[in-house]
Amino acid sequence: MAYWLIKSEPSAYxxxxxxxxxxxxxxxxxxxxxxxxxxxxxxxxxCFFYHSNEGKEIxxxxxxxxxxxxxxxxxxxxxxxxxxxxxxxxxxxxxxxxIKAEPKLRDFGLVRQSRLSVVPVSDEQWKLIMxxxxxxxxxxxK
DNA sequence: GCCAACGTTGGC
DNA sequence: GCCAACGTTGGC
Numbered sequence: 090m091a092y093w094l095i096k097s098e099p100s101a102y103x104x105x106x107x108x109x110x111x112x113x114x115x116x117x118x119x120x121x122x123x124x125x126x127x128x129x130x131x132x133x134x135x136c137f138f139y140h141s142n143e144g145k146e147i148x149x150x151x152x153x154x155x156x157x158x159x160x161x162x163x164x165x166x167x168x169x170x171x172x173x174x175x176x177x178x179x180x181x182x183x184x185x186x187x188i189k190a191e192p193k194l195r196d197f198g199l200v201r202q203s204r205l206s207v208v209p210v211s212d213e214q215w216k217l218i219m220x221x222x223x224x225x226x227x228x229x230x231k
Numbered sequence: 232g233c234c235a236a237c238g239t240t241g242g243c
Numbered sequence: 244g245c246c247a248a249c250g251t252t253g254g255c
Contacts, residue, residue, distance in 0.1 A: 098241090141241060141242090142240085142241060142242080204240050204250080
């Protein structure tokens, strides 16, 4: 299974909203690279849910429940969307500042391409961030 | 097909 | 609110 990070401005669609809705269609992605990432998503893939602009932190974990299909909100029919559901909130928010402060996450898509709204997350990155989100201030161990 | 102009996103 | 980065558009 693959891992991803999906971004949303809380004012547009916050994590709390997804929790309330249980699941949602991740529509409105127009960026070409982001679309490619969406198409690569498979059912069961996990996604970090990141709040951009406000908060700038990873707040929860979502799961892909429906693979890419044409985005109904795109009149041109070029864009795709996936359905995701809320899995669980993270124990502790992981902020962008912390991610930037972690040398191992220097190559993280969120940092490297800050404008991309759907970015891939490697296994190692996923594990590390999971660790960072688990209560302690710093990742346990080395 | 290239490149400049413009628009949008997102961090600070 | 400002500015930098980057994607997209349109003229040539």
